[in-house]
Amino acid sequence: MLEYVPKSITNFFLEVYGLYGFTVAYFREIFKRPFEFKEMIRQFFQIGNKSLGLVSITGVIIGFVLALQSVPTMSQFGAVSLIPSMVSIAIIREIGPVIIGLICAGKIGSSIGAELGSMKVTEQIDAMEVSATNPFKYLVVTRITATTLMIPLLVIYADAVAILGGFLALSIVGDETLYFYFSKVFSALTFSDILPSTIKTFFFGFAIGLVGTYKGYNASRGTESVGVAANTSVVVGSLLIIIIDMIAVQITTIIS
Amino acid sequence: MDKENDTNIKQISKEGIVIEDKNVIEISDLKLSFGNNAVLQGIDLEVKKGETVVVLGKSGTGKSVLLKCIVRLIMSDSGKINVLGMDVLTLNDKELVKLRTKIGFIFQQAALYDSMTVRENLEFPLERHENLDEDEHNKRIEEVLESVSQKESIDKMPSELSGGMRKRIGVARTLILKPEIMLWDEPTTGLDPATSREISYLIVKMQKDFNVSSIVVTHDMSCAKIVSDRIVVLKDGKFIIEGTYEELSKSDDEFVKSFFEEV
Numbered sequence: 078m079l080e081y082v083p084k085s086i087t088n089f090f091l092e093v094y095g096l097y098g099f100t101v102a103y104f105r106e107i108f109k110r111p112f113e114f115k116e117m118i119r120q121f122f123q124i125g126n127k128s129l130g131l132v133s134i135t136g137v138i139i140g141f142v143l144a145l146q147s148v149p150t151m152s153q154f155g156a157v158s159l160i161p162s163m164v165s166i167a168i169i170r171e172i173g174p175v176i177i178g179l180i181c182a183g184k185i186g187s188s189i190g191a192e193l194g195s196m197k198v199t200e201q202i203d204a205m206e207v208s209a210t211n212p213f214k215y216l217v218v219t220r221i222t223a224t225t226l227m228i229p230l231l232v233i234y235a236d237a238v239a240i241l242g243g244f245l246a247l248s249i250v251g252d253e254t255l256y257f258y259f260s261k262v263f264s265a266l267t268f269s270d271i272l273p274s275t276i277k278t279f280f281f282g283f284a285i286g287l288v289g290t291y292k293g294y295n296a297s298r299g300t301e302s303v304g305v306a307a308n309t310s311v312v313v314g315s316l317l318i319i320i321i322d323m324i325a326v327q328i329t330t331i332i333s
Numbered sequence: 334m335d336k337e338n339d340t341n342i343k344q345i346s347k348e349g350i351v352i353e354d355k356n357v358i359e360i361s362d363l364k365l366s367f368g369n370n371a372v373l374q375g376i377d378l379e380v381k382k383g384e385t386v387v388v389l390g391k392s393g394t395g396k397s398v399l400l401k402c403i404v405r406l407i408m409s410d411s412g413k414i415n416v417l418g419m420d421v422l423t424l425n426d427k428e429l430v431k432l433r434t435k436i437g438f439i440f441q442q443a444a445l446y447d448s449m450t451v452r453e454n455l456e457f458p459l460e461r462h463e464n465l466d467e468d469e470h471n472k473r474i475e476e477v478l479e480s481v482s483q484k485e486s487i488d489k490m491p492s493e494l495s496g497g498m499r500k501r502i503g504v505a506r507t508l509i510l511k512p513e514i515m516l517w518d519e520p521t522t523g524l525d526p527a528t529s530r531e532i533s534y535l536i537v538k539m540q541k542d543f544n545v546s547s548i549v550v551t552h553d554m555s556c557a558k559i560v561s562d563r564i565v566v567l568k569d570g571k572f573i574i575e576g577t578y579e580e581l582s583k584s585d586d587e588f589v590k591s592f593f594e595e596v
Contacts, residue, residue, distance in 0.1 A: 192448075195447070196446075199442055199447075200440045200441070200442065200444040201446055203438075203444065204438070204444035204445075206406060207404045207436065207438040208433070208434075208457065208461075208506070208507075208510070209429075209430040209431075209433040209462060
């Protein structure tokens with residue numbers, strides 16, 4: 078019976094099963110000693126600090142462009158004063174988390190996939206295992222934990238920078254002051270805007286780390302597989318972010 | 334008691350190295366297949382304390398797979414592997430970790446951790462398995478680097494090292510935990526003849542200085558000649574013949590002869 082199922086479909090379900098197994102292993106290992114704090118902190122630095130530049134530039138541009146593009150349309154309705162509220166809600170709820178998530182899937186996911194893939198190909202992971210160190214704990218648990226905790230921080234930071242970018246745009250085309258801009262921003266935002274969008278970024282981070290480590294850790298032998306691991310980490314990671322976002326929006330809508 | 338031990342010790346000729354009549358590795362009827370490809374089809378092997386056994390065989394015949402089975406990087410389908418009195422196939426995770434600290438595995442390409450300096454590569458296993466104070470810690474690192482003549486490489490990154498230097502650091506990394514057994518996967522592959530010879534003599538030095546037992550997987554006959562106390566030849570998933578280098582060099586078997594023709 079199974080021979081009639083196309084190989085692509087079988088492979089898809091095998092991948093899903095593999096990711097499920099990896100997730101179970103992650104939660105099984107994360108509470109066991111040793112906790113590899115040194116490597117964890119190194120990963121926080123690699124993932125968080127080293128992404129700050131990219132995230133800052135992206136954030137400013139998102140806010141700037143969004144505000145600038147809104148001015149002609151909003152002015153037709155005499156609603157230019159609503160732009161700060163619109164920009165902040167759009168960025169906090171959707172644009173900030175999704176765009177920063179996708180950018181991190183590209184930068185961090187591919188780098189994790191390539192790093193672990195090349196370690197696999199050059200037998201470094203095997204070397205770790207035979208030197209009686211648990212490579213899953215050292216390489217996988219630390220990276221997934223770091224992405225899960227750092228992506229939300231990067232998104233919060235990018236949201237703040239993007240809102241500032243919106244102010245820059247409005248201050249260039251109009252006479253918006255910083256005080257009035259931010260008073261409109263904060264009066265528009267509620268707790269129910271910030272909390273769900275922050276929660277979903279933890280899932281984005283988890284997905285990016287999970288896919289990157291899974292693809293790298295399971296790279297088949299050969300240098301070609303390093304490229305494949307990096308590439309598929311980005312593709313699958315980005316796809317998962319879109320799917321998680323869709324589910325999160327549905328849940329938020331139902332709850333609210 | 335001492336007398337009893339003395340009777341169990343056999344002196345062999347190679348540079349006066351002592352081989353005890355006590356098996357540290359015992360493998361019997363080991364079988365392993367990858368799909369329809371039967372790689373190991375009933376391997377039997379015994380390695381004595383202090384002995385160096387060379388596994389000869391053509392590329393892709395399962396020599397490296399055999400080494401990986403010994404440290405359970407690959408799980409065999411059936412058979413028995415007993416290392417230092419422990420049944421490798423039935424060990425739990427904790428016991429396996431304990432056993433692996435007593436085995437040094439030298440990979441074909443050394444497998445140094447790219448993102449770490451030489452010092453960090455050596456510290457990696459040391460920090461996890463030994464509780465040493467700072468002085469002892471540094472002393473141990475210096476000692477192992479000294480034993481492979483690479484003291485000056487301590488702060489270098491693996492990318493700054495040549496093939497031979499990488500191999501030596503790989504050896505130092507395994508020596509740091511003072512293993513009783515060393516498994517060498519193609520130690521001279523990709524090296525020039527002079528460096529290959531240096532690595533071969535390094536294997537002998539390890540045997541002499543630390544009394545380690547070794548299995549050396551290779552198809553480099555010059556290396557086999559220098560390091561081997563005994564050679565076993567792998568063909569079609571089984572050992573077809575064993576003996577010393579001199580004994581095998583006189584063999585009439587065409588397959589065995591083909592290895593010696595290149596020397």
